[in-house]
Amino acid sequence: MSKVIFITGASKGFGKLWAEAFLKRGDKVAATARNTTALNELVATYGDNLLPLPLDVNNREEVFNTVQTIEQKFGRIDVLINNAGYGLFGTTEETTEAQARLQMETNFFGSLWVTQAVLPVMRRQKNGHIIQVSSFLGLTTLPLLGLYNASKFAVEGLIETVGTETAHLGIKTTLIEPNGYATDWAGASASQTSSDIVDYAPVREAFAKSAEHPDTWGKPEATIAPLLNLVDNANPPQRLLFGKIAYQAIQQVYTQRLKDIETWKEVSIAAHGH
Amino acid sequence: MSKTIFITGASKGFGRIWISALLERGDKVVATSRNISAYDDLVIKYPATFMPLTLDITNKQAVNEAMEKAVLHFGILDVVINNAGYGLFGAVEELSEKDARDILDTNVLGTLFVTQAALPFFRAQGHGHIIQLSSVLGVWSLPILGMYNASKFAVEGLSEALAKEVEGFGIHVTLVEPNGYKTEFGSGSAVRANPLKAYDHVREELFKTEGMPADQYGNPEATVDAILQLIDAKNPPLRLFLGNLGLRKTRVEFQKKIAEWELWDNVAVAAHG
Numbered sequence: 174m175s176k177v178i179f180i181t182g183a184s185k186g187f188g189k190l191w192a193e194a195f196l197k198r199g200d201k202v203a204a205t206a207r208n209t210t211a212l213n214e215l216v217a218t219y220g221d222n223l224l225p226l227p228l229d230v231n232n233r234e235e236v237f238n239t240v241q242t243i244e245q246k247f248g249r250i251d252v253l254i255n256n257a258g259y260g261l262f263g264t265t266e267e268t269t270e271a272q273a274r275l276q277m278e279t280n281f282f283g284s285l286w287v288t289q290a291v292l293p294v295m296r297r298q299k300n301g302h303i304i305q306v307s308s309f310l311g312l313t314t315l316p317l318l319g320l321y322n323a324s325k326f327a328v329e330g331l332i333e334t335v336g337t338e339t340a341h342l343g344i345k346t347t348l349i350e351p352n353g354y355a356t357d358w359a360g361a362s363a364s365q366t367s368s369d370i371v372d373y374a375p376v377r378e379a380f381a382k383s384a385e386h387p388d389t390w391g392k393p394e395a396t397i398a399p400l401l402n403l404v405d406n407a408n409p410p411q412r413l414l415f416g417k418i419a420y421q422a423i424q425q426v427y428t429q430r431l432k433d434i435e436t437w438k439e440v441s442i443a444a445h446g447h
Numbered sequence: 448m449s450k451t452i453f454i455t456g457a458s459k460g461f462g463r464i465w466i467s468a469l470l471e472r473g474d475k476v477v478a479t480s481r482n483i484s485a486y487d488d489l490v491i492k493y494p495a496t497f498m499p500l501t502l503d504i505t506n507k508q509a510v511n512e513a514m515e516k517a518v519l520h521f522g523i524l525d526v527v528i529n530n531a532g533y534g535l536f537g538a539v540e541e542l543s544e545k546d547a548r549d550i551l552d553t554n555v556l557g558t559l560f561v562t563q564a565a566l567p568f569f570r571a572q573g574h575g576h577i578i579q580l581s582s583v584l585g586v587w588s589l590p591i592l593g594m595y596n597a598s599k600f601a602v603e604g605l606s607e608a609l610a611k612e613v614e615g616f617g618i619h620v621t622l623v624e625p626n627g628y629k630t631e632f633g634s635g636s637a638v639r640a641n642p643l644k645a646y647d648h649v650r651e652e653l654f655k656t657e658g659m660p661a662d663q664y665g666n667p668e669a670t671v672d673a674i675l676q677l678i679d680a681k682n683p684p685l686r687l688f689l690g691n692l693g694l695r696k697t698r699v700e701f702q703k704k705i706a707e708w709e710l711w712d713n714v715a716v717a718a719h720g
Contacts, residue, residue, distance in 0.1 A: 311604070316611035327551075337590040399714045412704060417715070417719040427704075444669050444689040447669075
């Protein structure tokens with residue numbers, strides 16, 4: 174049976190790729206982006222099955238109006254994919270207030286507003302799947318990506334909670350955590366702080382070196398079949414890694430964290446007091 | 448040797464207990480709050496070593512000025528404790544835009560601004576310790592606390608990345624992760640959203656577990672030793688749980704997550720291409 178999919182940030186990257194894959198197999202897609210002209214070609218091919226809507230996810234009221242428009246057009250929303258987001262590169266110290274706020278606005282608050290707007294619809298349906306594009310960097314960190322890490326860690330905490338709160342209402346949630354992919358995430362889509370503080374030059378150099386291995390990046394097209402599988406699954410996971418590097422890496426990260434915690438275990442327990 | 452500590456939001460709860468202990472042993476303390484009258488007794492008792500400052504940490508300019516004042520006053524800064532923060536109760540769907548924005552401003556951006564203000568001094572002197580009040584709910588979540596969870600998860604991600612950026616300067620970062628304690632967190636300090644019926648069941652479940660074993664909550668006074676040890680450590684850890692629940696439950700939560708990722712690993716690998 175065909176599904177109604179609502180996907181944000183659908184003008185490029187994963188978003189556009191997935192929107193097209195849904196349309197190709199006959200699903201109905203509401204696709205939002207600040208600028209939807211990149212979707213014109215898909216409209217020409219898929220006509221009424223695609224509803225492109227210009228939307229800035231930072232505007233909560235606009236988000237709620239958009240969800241109403243989608244419900245009016247398609248009658249329901251089976252799957253929400255919170256995909257809009259971008260990367261801010263730079264040290265924590267060099268991040269301006271405006272840069273920090275905008276990173277949280279788009280990557281975190283945007284997801285919160287869209288989720289809040291869609292939840293009443295899914296509650297009425299007693300059915301729905303909220304898919305949040307998080308990141309491997311929502312689980313572990315890299316220097317120079319502090320605010321991006323913060324925004325993705327935050328959506329992990331948020332959507333994990335939504336999952337717990339809505340399970341009894343027939344709503345499912347999944348956090349997708351891709352490792353590096355050859356999208357323009359680190360290129361044209363990225364934002365950058367100043368690099369005025371020379372003390373950080375070694376950190377920047379080490380980072381640039383570590384990013385020199387694009388062979389470790391996944392192919393965006395390869396995510397299509399797994400995503401369709403996820404959407405069609407009766408029991409989707411709460412979390413799903415994308416990419417061959419992520420699983421081994423996160424196992425190591427968690428093992429190390431538990432080991433580190435052991436070092437101060439007695440201090441922790443004594444601090445309970447009884 | 449005595450240390451100089453800058454701490455935010457120390458007018459009550461953990462912060463208040465910690466600064467009393469720090470002043471008692473001879474450390475110098477700069478403590479900020481939106482309302483500093485709560486510090487009057489400490490000003491009288493420790494006139495030379497205690498400095499209260501009125502500060503709204505969500506105002507970046509004011510934060511920079513407060514940090515400068517503190518450094519000018521004592522001439523050195525060893526430790527910054529980002530302690531200011533509060534809880535917000537409400538299912539994610541129930542949260543108002545204002546409540547959601549306010550808690551992120553205080554718990555995350557306030558922490559960011561204070562951290563940013565301290566870094567130039569720490570870099571210049573070649574040492575410093577940034578202690579962030581996170582929570583076990585920065586590692587795993589509880590329902591009805593979605594925005595609080597998100598704010599503490601964010602502090603975790605920010606601070607872990609920061610630690611990697613500044614380790615070359617002799618600057619340490621520690622995330623302190625308390626479990627539930629008998630502070631005002633669940634009562635006086637917290638904000639509550641307007642409830643929707645659909646979530647009553649979840650709310651009842653949460654407060655039922657909250658009321659369960661009496662020793663589930665830690666005794667705030669018992670955290671003093673841990674904080675003093677942390678401040679005095681040559682190589683402080685990146686993370687420190689306060690209380691007996693953190694380590695236990697985190698091990699279970701990590702195992703649950705890893706088991707699910709493992710189950711779906713063939714899908715993850717196929718997605719690489």
